[in-house]
Amino acid sequence: MKAAVLTSFKAPLEIQEFPRPKLGPGELLVRITAAGVCGSDVHMWLGEDPRTPLPMILGHEGVGVVEEVGPGDQKKDIYGRAIREGTPIIWDRAIVCGSCYFCAIKRLPNLCPFRWVYGIHKGCSQPPHLNGCYAEYIVLVRETKVISLADWGETDHAALVSAGCSGATAANAVELADIRIGDNVVVQGVGPLGLYLVAYARARGANHVIAIDGVPARLQLASRLGADIVLDLGKTSAEDRKDAVLSATYGIGADAGFEAVGRPEPILEGLQLVRRGGTYVSVGTAVPMGTIPIDAYHHIVLKQLRLQGAWTNDTRHIAEALSVIQQHPDVFSSLVTHRFALDQANEALAAMERREAIKAVIEPTR
């Protein structure tokens, strides 16, 4: 069973063969039909993510078809539906302990200190080896939360992979921002994460949804998902953008702002686009990317602004992402601008690194 293996940072992934694993009770062997190439995969490949063990199989966003079900009781998805050989599924990329302070008391399993993620935390040198999505097959452990896609029919699996990562993370960020009907919302950066933020803000009844990005194709998708004001970084100054937000909000500023860029620098601008008493959520910067100075008095305290981080997601956010895809299937399909075979995994990473692709997807067994 072939997989694209990261053996050293900044070097090409190597296609390696692994033996077909012997499944334990409750485990699933899944044939990967679509593996999302996430921005964080590029950081891992470059050695910028402190969590990366070597050698490892990249890829934490996957959709696939069950090839084999481990021994034991009937396997069910989170809705109680049967999981059998041939069932198309998506799954929660994270495994959490369920019994620590964060899981059991605070109900924040995304912050569980024992949380681990397929394609991020585990090396592939030990059996069952197949624990990342840049592969023909993956083994899902018994604790994995699975959602059957049996009722989705002939869906483009590549359009669904982001539901498990950026779509779910964006759902968590929007929940934390507590967007209400009539709120004005600014989204800085409309890659996959920001596009989901736009869709959720619209679904929650926002008044204006203002999208900021430097790539016209991304801004077009943002418009299709409900952004009514789009600001191109190449055609506007910071002053222009502030004027645009203020004039859309009677001089008050946005109720909520989101950093979905992946760097901390836009945060300073974002804080100034949010109104007094508003909320600003930084969700894009998912690996260490340096620091920025913040004027605590003017930007935070005087405004009584809530500065909120959003880290990954809980399982319910994946269901929310799937629901928003179901409302806009064509947009989420066209968000996938680049598709690759497994042996083109390096080209897929390069397309994301060069920011050519809005979303690149590897289709190992298309």
Ligand SMILES: [Zn+2]
């Ligand atoms: Zn991801």
Ligand SMILES: [Zn+2]
């Ligand atoms: Zn826990």
